[in-house]
Amino acid sequence: MPGNVRPVADERDGLLAFLEQQRYVLRTAAYGLTDEQARATPTTSSLSVGGLVKHVTATERGWMDTVLQRAAPMSPELMEKYGNDFRLDEQETLEEILADSRRAAAETEEVIRGIPDLGLPVPVPDAPWNPKDIEAWSVRWVLLHLIEEIARHAGHADIIRESVDGATAFELMAGAEGWPETPWIKPWKPAAAKTS
Numbered sequence: 673m674p675g676n677v678r679p680v681a682d683e684r685d686g687l688l689a690f691l692e693q694q695r696y697v698l699r700t701a702a703y704g705l706t707d708e709q710a711r712a713t714p715t716t717s718s719l720s721v722g723g724l725v726k727h728v729t730a731t732e733r734g735w736m737d738t739v740l741q742r743a744a745p746m747s748p749e750l751m752e753k754y755g756n757d758f759r760l761d762e763q764e765t766l767e768e769i770l771a772d773s774r775r776a777a778a779e780t781e782e783v784i785r786g787i788p789d790l791g792l793p794v795p796v797p798d799a800p801w802n803p804k805d806i807e808a809w810s811v812r813w814v815l816l817h818l819i820e821e822i823a824r825h826a827g828h829a830d831i832i833r834e835s836v837d838g839a840t841a842f843e844l845m846a847g848a849e850g851w852p853e854t855p856w857i858k859p860w861k862p863a864a865a866k867t868s
Contacts, residue, residue, distance in 0.1 A: 675845060687815040688784060694822040695777055697841065698725060699770055701829035703848045704862055705836070710766040711759075714835035721832050722760030722769060724825045729773045730757040731821055735814050736776075736783050739794050780818075787811055837863070 677693045680686035702710055702721050710722030760769065793808035809817075830841050839860045845851070847860035 675842065683812075684784065684790060687790075687812070687819070688781060691780070691815060691819050691822070692777065694819055694826055695728070695773065697845075698728060698822055698826040698829050699773060700841065700844050700848055701826065701833045702766055702770060703844045704839070704860065705766060705833075707760070707764075707766050709836050710769075711762075712836050713832075715832060717828070717832070719758060719828055719832060720760055721829050721836070722764070722766050723758040724829045724832070725766075725773055726760055726764070726769045727757045728822050728825050729769065729776045732776045732780055732818055735818055736780055738797050739783060739787070739792075739811055739814055741795065784811070784815065790815070 677686075677689045680689050702725055705721060707722070710725075711720050713720050760766070790810060790812040792811045794811055794814055795808050796802050796806050833839055833841075833844070842857055843860040846853075846857050851857070851859055853859060
């Protein structure tokens with residue numbers, strides 16, 4: 673996927689395309705990392721690249737549960753799970769969470785393609801950070817919110833990744849996509865490959 677979203681056919685296509693672009697740039701921040709590096713928290717934050725991928729995947733699934741009105745009410749157990757979804761546990765691998773991210777994306781695409789009207793009301797979930805004076809948002813709002821949420825965390829992941837090994841977003845994208853080297857961008861390669 674290139675650095676910009678392709679031309680879009682309509683609103684639904686545009687929202688889904690921009691959502692996928694943000695997922696893609698977040699996953700690209702994980703490109704070439706080991707499981708240990710994906711767990712690393714090299715900044716003053718407790719965030720890791722792997723934890724961010726895991727978190728946005730859980731968040732996206734949670735919103736699709738809300739859209740389909742199959743979400744459970746907020747409970748202490750769910751709040752604890754919310755905090756844990758920012759961490760890539762020792763028994764989890766980067767490969768597994770990236771695959772899960774792709775499954776969640778496919779699930780979202782299927783749900784959204786099956787909804788005839790993006791204006792369909794979506795009840796506001798009972799969570800401490802949600803407003804109490806609004807009863808419903810729309811599916812359109814949920815998609816815009818997911819784009820915002822994933823974009824915010826993709827930026828976090830860029831900073832964390834650069835702190836792990838110095839790799840930057842466009843170098844990683846160039847490496848992942850096999851772009852040719854130019855005077856202004858050198859595709860990222862693992863450290864061992866750089867010395868050969």
